[in-house]
Amino acid sequence: MxxxxxxxxxxxxxxxxxxxxxxxxxxxxxxxxxxxxxxxGDQLPKEKERKKSGMMYTEKWGEIVGDWLWEDQKLKKKDRRTNKGIFSALQELGFKGSYRTVSYFIKDWREGREDIEDETKDKNSERLIHPPAEAQLDFGLMQAVQDGKYRDVHCLVMSLPFSNGAYAIPLPGENKECLLYGMKRIFNQLGGIPRKIRIDNMKTAVVKPRNRNEEAVFTDEFLQFANHYGFEPQACNPYSGNEKGNVENKVGYVRYNFITPAPAIEDLEHLTKLLEQQLTKDRERVHYKKQVPIQELLEEEHQYLLALPKEDYPVFKEEKAKANKYGEITLDKVKVYVPKAYNYTSLSVIKYWNRFKVLSPHGEILYEDHRPYMHKNREIPWKSILTSWLSKPRAATYSRFSAYLPGRIYEYINISNLTIRKERLNWILALLATHDMNEINEEFYELLNGQSDSLKEPEAHPYDVDWNKYDQLQIGPKIEGEVQ
CATH class of the missing domain: 1.10.10 (Arc Repressor Mutant, subunit A)
Incomplete structure (x- = not known):
């Protein structure tokens, strides 16, 4: 040249x-x-064409990942998808590329955007040596979707720093009954009991935090539980979360890898089984430092664990209550009506982690039900979600929230024509002013009646039946003059 x-x-x-x-x-x-x-010839300057090649740019995968990243920008960092989570979700959709390909694309997508998080903090800390059969315990607040609504889940996580193994039990609260029940479930999953368990200064277990001159004072119930199972409880110093840093990190690991995005569940028992399966599989990976599978280290640690006691520990709390003139008692800060309660001057309430029962002074069961927080759900903000989908209608079928839609409504908006999809999203958005999403699903065809053709006829609904085909069937030979 x-x-x-x-x-x-x-x-x-x-x-x-x-x-x-x-x-x-x-x-x-x-x-x-x-x-x-x-x-x-004319020597004119030309702009350089920066066309990127590769399956992330030439196929649909880049658009899908871009939609997910765009959606996650509106969420808190702890609720955003990780690179590994995005890669796993793409594989479920049929993606054949590598994890590195996805990571490079995500890096390019984020290039030039301002990072609002300060990641320059000094993370130096003293290196600790953890002996086997010592555990750390902590709660982490997470969320799932049940019956089309958000549900707060208080996940009790126990980690074993020696092997880096972890166990998690989802619970409806962080009270004493939930804590002890969750620890029992973890012990059963582990198949043994750690010799020492370090916790923070949670009020359900610690009456008085430790200081320079005195050790921590534990509640009588927690000490009785510890004595039954034989472990030594240890409380952290006040404002010293670094003393149980392994479980702090493990709470985040469980949240980012297994609870983000929020899974759709039937109940807490369903989520318990899901987490047990995922964490069992997770223990197949190699320890970050010891270069040995975590499961092998856990098997080595098992020989140091205490054996499970022969008798199960009953977890409950009994307290006295008095009904008001309307026959109501206060339970978990909620008024609960108890039949015949006003006839007695004093009642006994026995509370378990998920249910309760009310007894008369003579031991008669007057009422029993699930505890009020078992029904405490939050509405999914469908209005803001659908409004967001209107600006990017292609994202609707790949969004994390699409899995929470009732099947009938998801099939209704899962149409390739984006113009019609926007019309249908607008229609559902208008209905949300007077109905919730479950009502729209239940009254779907009644509400759809009288709308325009593009709204009225959803594409190939999986449950639609062409009854004309059944009308054409004939049973047996046709006889002249007989009415078929």
């Missing part, structure tokens, strides 16, 4: 001195075609 002064010389010889191409070629000692190109 010639330099600009050489090109300029060719132009002068051609245009101002009117020399032939052959003369210019011989004079400058260049190829005739090169002389012709620069003498008579």
């Amino acid at each position: 010639l330099t600009m002064p050489e090109i300029n010389c060719i132009k002068l010889m051609r245009n101002q001195k009117s020399l032939s191409i052959n003369h210019i070629s011989k004079t400058l000692g260049i190829n005739w075609r090169t002389a012709k190109k620069y003498a008579d």
